[in-house]
Amino acid sequence: MRFLVTTLAVATLLGGSPSARAGFLVVESWETPAGNSPIFTFPSPWVGAGPQNGYYYSQIIQPSAGEFSSVNPLPAPADGNQHLRLGRNYSVSRLTGAAIQANTDYTLSVAIGNNNYQNFAYAGGTQQTFWSIQLWADTSGLGTFDGSVDTFIGQQYGTSGTATLPVPGNWALNTFTFNSATTPSLVGKELVILLGNGEPFFSVSNYDNVTLSTPDAVAAVPLPPSVLLLAAGLAGLPLLGGVRTRRGFRVP
Ligand SMILES: [Ca+2]
Ligand SMILES: [Ca+2]
Numbered sequence: 001m002r003f004l005v006t007t008l009a010v011a012t013l014l015g016g017s018p019s020a021r022a023g024f025l026v027v028e029s030w031e032t033p034a035g036n037s038p039i040f041t042f043p044s045p046w047v048g049a050g051p052q053n054g055y056y057y058s059q060i061i062q063p064s065a066g067e068f069s070s071v072n073p074l075p076a077p078a079d080g081n082q083h084l085r086l087g088r089n090y091s092v093s094r095l096t097g098a099a100i101q102a103n104t105d106y107t108l109s110v111a112i113g114n115n116n117y118q119n120f121a122y123a124g125g126t127q128q129t130f131w132s133i134q135l136w137a138d139t140s141g142l143g144t145f146d147g148s149v150d151t152f153i154g155q156q157y158g159t160s161g162t163a164t165l166p167v168p169g170n171w172a173l174n175t176f177t178f179n180s181a182t183t184p185s186l187v188g189k190e191l192v193i194l195l196g197n198g199e200p201f202f203s204v205s206n207y208d209n210v211t212l213s214t215p216d217a218v219a220a221v222p223l224p225p226s227v228l229l230l231a232a233g234l235a236g237l238p239l240l241g242g243v244r245t246r247r248g249f250r251v252p
Helices: 002-013 215-220 225-235 237-249
Strands: 024-028 047-049 059-061 083-087 090-099 105-113 131-138 151-157 171-179 190-197 204-213
Touching (some): 105 190, 131 171, 171 204
Antiparallel strands (some): 024 204, 047 090, 059 083, 083 204, 090 190, 105 171, 105 204, 131 190
């Protein structure tokens, strides 16, 4: 507890906003807007891109009974009763509002689903192995995601040997972590999340429980101003030194 209060107090003294820079930066379970009919308009600031002309439309959907081992709620690591389904050659992306900080880990975590009715063998994998979860940086200076004009950071994807593929009817968590110390030139740029189905012909992919987080989650719990003032008064300079030491541990 002392460590938590200390971290918050120092962040406040330095003018930072703990909730804006730490913990969960993005959380999306696709539960709103809610509806029994497929939803083709993604919640702001998510933006869809690609053709909506395939057999599988890209949409927010409440799957029917039998599509997964349970559908209301969906089995963990999915949650709720809605998820994102992407058809061939379609992606959704969003800016995160998070400027990349120096020497910081950012972890994109997404539950990937394997629909019971759509998992047959196809194109060297199964129909549902063409998903990709990606981080980009908005380096174009336009304040929007502009594809190749911006900077691709990295991804995890279904045909990678390191992916965790769910068995039919279930979901599996997949992650991609970016350590900004590897690319100092991106410090200050805004992170972008992209979820995509890169297969051009006949596939579908399922996403839920999207989070972008930093390891500073301990500082995301707000405390009353009176507690912060008390902590600041008790803390003093030795605690500032403690924060420097803690940050030092994160530098590879
Ligand atoms: Ca959900
Ligand atoms: Ca951009």
